[in-house]
Each structure stands twice: as C-alpha cells, then as structure tokens.
Amino acid sequence: MDANAMRETTKFESGVNFVTRRNFLGLLTAACAAASIPAAKLLGHTADVPFERRPVVAFHMDQLYVDRTGKAVPYRPPAGYRGAEPLAHLSETELRMQYCYL
Amino acid sequence: MVDFSKMDTMKGFFAPTRFEADVYDCEVIGKVPADLNGAFVRLGGDWLYPPKFDDDSPFSMDGYINTFRFKNGVVNYKGRWVKTPRFKADLAAKKQLFGKYRNPFTDDPSVHGLDRSVQNTTPLAFAGKLFTLKEDSLPYEIDCNTLETIGPYNFHGKYRSLTFTAHPKVDPTTGEMICYGYEAEGLETKDVFLYTIKKNGEVARELRFKVPYVSMVHDIAITQKYVIIPIFGFVSSMERLKEGKVHWGWDDTKPAMVAIVPRDGEAKDIRWFKGPSRATVHTLNARDEGNKVIFEAPIYDSNPFPFFPPIDGSAWDPTKARAYIRRQTFDLNSKDDGYTEDKIFERNVSDLGRVDDRYLTQPYRYAFTAYGDTQRPFEQWKAGSLGGRVNNCYGRFDLATGKMNSYFAGPTHSLQEVCFVPRKNGAEGDGYVMGVASNYAEMRSELIIADAQHLEDGDVARVILPFRATAQVHGRWVDESELPFA
Ligand SMILES: [Fe+2]
Numbered sequence: 306m307d308a309n310a311m312r313e314t315t316k317f318e319s320g321v322n323f324v325t326r327r328n329f330l331g332l333l334t335a336a337c338a339a340a341s342i343p344a345a346k347l348l349g350h351t352a353d354v355p356f357e358r359r360p361v362v363a364f365h366m367d368q369l370y371v372d373r374t375g376k377a378v379p380y381r382p383p384a385g386y387r388g389a390e391p392l393a394h395l396s397e398t399e400l401r402m403q404y405c406y407l
Numbered sequence: 408m409v410d411f412s413k414m415d416t417m418k419g420f421f422a423p424t425r426f427e428a429d430v431y432d433c434e435v436i437g438k439v440p441a442d443l444n445g446a447f448v449r450l451g452g453d454w455l456y457p458p459k460f461d462d463d464s465p466f467s468m469d470g471y472i473n474t475f476r477f478k479n480g481v482v483n484y485k486g487r488w489v490k491t492p493r494f495k496a497d498l499a500a501k502k503q504l505f506g507k508y509r510n511p512f513t514d515d516p517s518v519h520g521l522d523r524s525v526q527n528t529t530p531l532a533f534a535g536k537l538f539t540l541k542e543d544s545l546p547y548e549i550d551c552n553t554l555e556t557i558g559p560y561n562f563h564g565k566y567r568s569l570t571f572t573a574h575p576k577v578d579p580t581t582g583e584m585i586c587y588g589y590e591a592e593g594l595e596t597k598d599v600f601l602y603t604i605k606k607n608g609e610v611a612r613e614l615r616f617k618v619p620y621v622s623m624v625h626d627i628a629i630t631q632k633y634v635i636i637p638i639f640g641f642v643s644s645m646e647r648l649k650e651g652k653v654h655w656g657w658d659d660t661k662p663a664m665v666a667i668v669p670r671d672g673e674a675k676d677i678r679w680f681k682g683p684s685r686a687t688v689h690t691l692n693a694r695d696e697g698n699k700v701i702f703e704a705p706i707y708d709s710n711p712f713p714f715f716p717p718i719d720g721s722a723w724d725p726t727k728a729r730a731y732i733r734r735q736t737f738d739l740n741s742k743d744d745g746y747t748e749d750k751i752f753e754r755n756v757s758d759l760g761r762v763d764d765r766y767l768t769q770p771y772r773y774a775f776t777a778y779g780d781t782q783r784p785f786e787q788w789k790a791g792s793l794g795g796r797v798n799n800c801y802g803r804f805d806l807a808t809g810k811m812n813s814y815f816a817g818p819t820h821s822l823q824e825v826c827f828v829p830r831k832n833g834a835e836g837d838g839y840v841m842g843v844a845s846n847y848a849e850m851r852s853e854l855i856i857a858d859a860q861h862l863e864d865g866d867v868a869r870v871i872l873p874f875r876a877t878a879q880v881h882g883r884w885v886d887e888s889e890l891p892f893a
Contacts, residue, residue: 384788384789384848385786385788385789385790385791385819385847385848385849386419386420386789386791386847386848386849386850387419387788387789387790387791387847387848388419388420388421388790388791388845388846388847388848388850388875389419389420389790389791389792389793389797389821389847390419390791390792391418391419391421391791392415392416392418392419392421392791392793393791393792393793393794395415395416397725397796398713398722398723398725399415399416400416400793400796401712401713401714401725401728402416402462402465402713402714403414403416403417403421403465404416404421404465404878405465405711405712405714406757406759406823406824406878406880407793407796407797407798407821407823407845
C-alpha cells in the first residue's frame with residue numbers, strides 16, 4: 306500500500322478495511338459514475354422525482370461548508386461512535402470479569 | 408512497551424485512558440444549581456500497565472482520583488493517579504510488577520515488602536483531610552486542591568489495624584466515624600479492629616475481635632447502639648495464596664453471618680447471626696427498634712464477582728449475581744442465631760446504593776440506586792450493543808410506600824454509582840441526585856445533576872467532559888465546609 310492510500314485506509318489485523326468518509330464518498334461517486342447512477346440517489350436524498358439541486362451541508366478539505374449549488378454530496382452526521390460495540394460479543398462472565406460495575 | 412491489545416475488555420469506550428487532566432470551567436448543558444458549592448469526588452481505577460495475570464481482579468487496577476469542583480455555578484474538573492509506592496515502582500520498571508489481588512506470593516521478587524495497595528475504592532473527607540480508601544491498607548492522604556498523593560495515614564499512630572475499610576460510617580448525630588480494618592494483623596488473620604474516631608480525627612475507642620472465618624468485610628451499617636457487620640461466602644487461606652490464586656474464592660456452603668456489635672460494648676457482647684448464603688457487599692442503613700436491629704441493603708443472591716470464582720471448580724452463575732433491596736431483622740431478645748429477611752422491591756438493582764447520609768442510624772424513607780430498565784429506549788446504532796447490559800436509570804425507592812421514582816439518563820448512556828446531595832436545611836430526600844453517565848455514542852462522560860424530588864423531569868444540569876473519565880468505584884459529595892479548598 307502506498308503512502309497516499311495509507312492515509313485514507315487503515316488495515317486492521319482482522320482484514321477489515323476502515324475507509325475514511327472522504328475516501329468512501331470518492332469511491333462511491335466513481336462507482337456510481339461507472340454505473341450511470343447519481344450518487345446522491347444512493348445516499349437517499351432523492352425520491353423518484355427528477356433530481357432537484359438544493360443547498361446542502363457538505364465536506365471540503367475535512368471542513369463542513371454550505372454548498373449553495375447543491376452539487377456537493379450532503380453531509381450525513383455519523384450515527385455515533387458505538388463505544389460499547391467492541392464488548393458486545395462478551396459473555397456475561399467475560400464482561401463482569403473486568404466490569405462488575407459498568 | 409505498553410500493550411493492552413490482548414485485553415478483550417479494554418476496547419472502545421472501555422479502553423484505558425491513563426492520562427491526568429484539568430478542565431477549567433467545564434461545558435454545561437442546563438444550569439448548575441447555585442447552592443452546590445464543594446466537590447464531587449470520585450475514586451476508581453485504570454490499569455497503568457496491564458495485569459500480570461489474565462484472571463486477576465479489576466480490584467487491582469491503579470487508583471485514580473478525580474474531582475468536579477463546584478464554585479458559584481462554575482465546575483472545574485481535575486484527575487490524578489494516586490501515586491502509591493506500587494504505582495511508582497511499576498512506572499520506574501515500565502511494567503506491572505505486582506501479581507494477583509491481595510496475593511503477594513505472585514509479585515515480582517523486586518517488590519517484596521512494598522505496600523502493594525492501589526487505593527482505588529472510596530474517597531473520604533474527614534477531620535479536614537481528604538483520603539483515598541482501599542480495604543487492604545491504611546488510608547492515603549490526598550491534597551484536596553492538587554489531588555497529589557501525600558501518603559498513608561494512621562491517625563497519629565492510634566489507628567493500629569494494618570488495614571482500613573473502604574466504607575467507614577459517620578454518625579450524623581455526633582460526627583464520629585465508625586471504621587474498622589479486617590485481616591487487621593496481616594494477611595489471612597481473623598482479626599477485626601473496630602474504631603470510633605472523633606470528628607477532630609482523634610481515636611476514641613478500639614475494639615478487637617475475631618470473625619468466625621476469614622472473609623470479605625466490605626461494608627457495615629450503624630445504629631445509635633450497634634454496628635452491623637456482614638460476612639459471607641468469600642473465603643481465603645494462606646494455602647490458597649501460596650498456590651498462586653487470587654485472594655478470594657466463593658464457598659457456597661458458607662452461611663451468611665452478621666455480627667451485631669454494641670458500639671460501647673466488648674467482644675464478649677457481640678451476637679453472631681446466621682442465614683442462608685448471600686452476598687452483602689454494600690449496605691444502605693440500619694436503625695434500632697426496641698430490642699431489634701433493622702438493617703437494609705441491596706443484597707445479592709450469591710457471588711457477584713466472577714473474578715473470585717467458586718472454590719469447588721463450578722462455573723460462576725450470573726443468574727445469582729443479582730442484588731435486591733432487602734430488610735434483615737435481628738431480634739436481640741431471641742435465643743437462637745436466626746434472623747428474618749424480606750425482599751422489599753422485586754426489581755434487581757445495582758448494589759451501589761445510597762441514602763441521605765444525614766439519616767444514618769435513624770428511621771429514614773428513601774434509598775437511591777442505579778438500575779437497568781429494558782423498557783427504556785437504547786439506540787444501539789449510535790452506542791453499540793452491550794446486550795441490554797446498561798444501568799440507564801437512577802431510582803428513588805420509597806421504603807414507606809414501596810413506590811419508585813426514576814431518572815432516565817438517555818438512550819446511549821449507562822450510569823455509574825449514584826450519590827445523594829442534600830439541600831442545606833432541607834428535609835430528607837430534598838436535594839440532588841448526582842453521578843457520572845458514560846455516553847457510548849459521544850465517547851464522553853457526563854456528570855448528571857437531577858432534582859431528587861423530580862427525577863422524572865430529567866436532569867437540571869449535565870457537566871460535559873470531552874473525554875471518557877476513568878471508571879468510578881465510589882464517589883462522594885464533599886461540601887466546601889468540609890475541606891480546606893482553595
Ligand atoms: Fe464498596
């Protein structure tokens with residue numbers, strides 16, 4: 306993996322690739338272009354009505370900005386850090402071995 | 408190299424934090440009540456270095472003290488490691504030198520004879536000083552303003568037990584502290600030294616006696632006339648320690664035993680009562696009613712801690728690790744050693760319960776504790792899943808009516824131990840419920856402040872920390888009149 310790709314993607318031991326938001330949107334846009342599908346449609350902000358551009362909050366250089374042309378990909382806030390998830394698979398015994406009081 | 412990657416439980420929200428912190432004028436959602444002046448002091452633990460043994464108890468984590476200092480509506484946060492000789496030795500060696508919980512035979516030989524206590528259980532403000540408490544050693548004095556560690560404290564040489572409980576009780580009518588040490592003469596000794604210490608810090612009384620078997624004596628209750636001391640199925644022995652095991656194992660054949668000790672009596676005056684296997688780790692309150700002693704506590708059916716496993720080799724049973732608020736009645740006129748027990752509430756709760764401390768030893772009405780309510784929403788897609796294993800509510804349990812009022816922390820939160828802060832000159836239960844919530848979605852800790860008489864209305868303020876605060880064992884509110892705060 307070259308240095309640029311390393312900046313965008315972190316490869317963990319499990320083999321799961323964690324893709325950054327910017328990288329993901331780039332990949333999605335490219336894939337949609339190849340399949341002639343508007344990326345925005347996949348992101349769920351169009352219905353089956355003709356595409357209508359409205360101002361959106363988007364990302365540029367990792368900063369939020371308002372794109373009044375509506376050409377940019379809207380920002381969707383992350384659903385949360387899911388901080389409890391890494392322990393979800395633990396049995397009651399395994400969990401309480403360390404956290405008798407959560 | 409420090410490496411926690413092998414510890415499955417040290418991930419996500421629960422990953423070690425290990426830093427010391429100061430946050431000035433913390434972010435607040437809502438409005439901090441103007442009548443709260445003092446500090447919410449928390450004590451808990453984090454691993455400076457991973458444990459030497461995978462099956463060690465989390466009670467071996469290094470102590471970490473932190474304060475939310477309230478002054479004129481502004482809250483400052485400060486967190487510091489408790490810098491014990493053990494902490495310093497580990498830091499110098501750049502690794503964990505100490506072995507299993509209360510078992511020096513598992514230590515690196517280089518630390519033989521060093522105080523191996525980690526000071527991670529309860530903060531105490533008494534006689535104008537701030538202490539950390541851990542039941543295997545003396546209290547450690549802490550500077551209440553800098554939170555730097557001063558060192559072990561023995562009340563001017565008059566406190567002779569080698570150990571000091573994490574749960575002393577202060578009699579609100581006199582200001583005296585009733586405290587004790589068990590395994591008082593050293594590891595595996597049956598000795599308990601029970602003390603009365605005046606509010607100026609002067610030791611007024613010492614009573615020495617022995618327990619029927621060496622067991623955990625984690626918490627007590629007091630009435631105006633008696634001290635109630637439960638012991639239960641955790642057992643230990645020197646052989647066990649030499650075999651390299653953790654200090655406690657669980658023996659289901661051991662009866663729960665409760666000593667009723669006259670506060671002004673001698674060892675010969677102690678009555679021991681016996682009951683079915685239980686685990687009374689923490690207490691709520693007790694009182695005298697004629698010749699009866701009424702004692703209430705969130706009591707477990709059986710062993711709550713898998714890291715202190717059954718000695719018969721059987722698996723730890725999580726279905727029995729449930730605590731219910733129960734009342735035990737000891738009739739001092741009785742000729743036998745039995746007592747009665749009633750389950751007061753059917754809901755299982757956290758055993759880290761509190762009352763309005765101004766009512767210790769007295770008839771009282773309200774108990775507070777955390778519990779998990781699976782009927783409340785939990786936003787797994789934001790918080791991740793713990794399979795419903797969250798304490799999302801604080802309850803106020805009305806012992807007179809059986810009614811419960813509850814505070815809900817939020818759909819991505821789990822609550823640590825509750826604390827009740829009385830309003831000055833208020834009636835019982837008039838004041839605030841306070842405690843730290845873990846927000847699994849925002850990966851931060853939030854100090855909750857709710858009106859104890861209007862829990863359903865939600866919190867009046869949340870003090871936001873922009874990080875995960877070190878997990879708490881116990882927290883106490885300290886009014887600014889109790890310590891020489893700057
Ligand atoms: Fe405790």
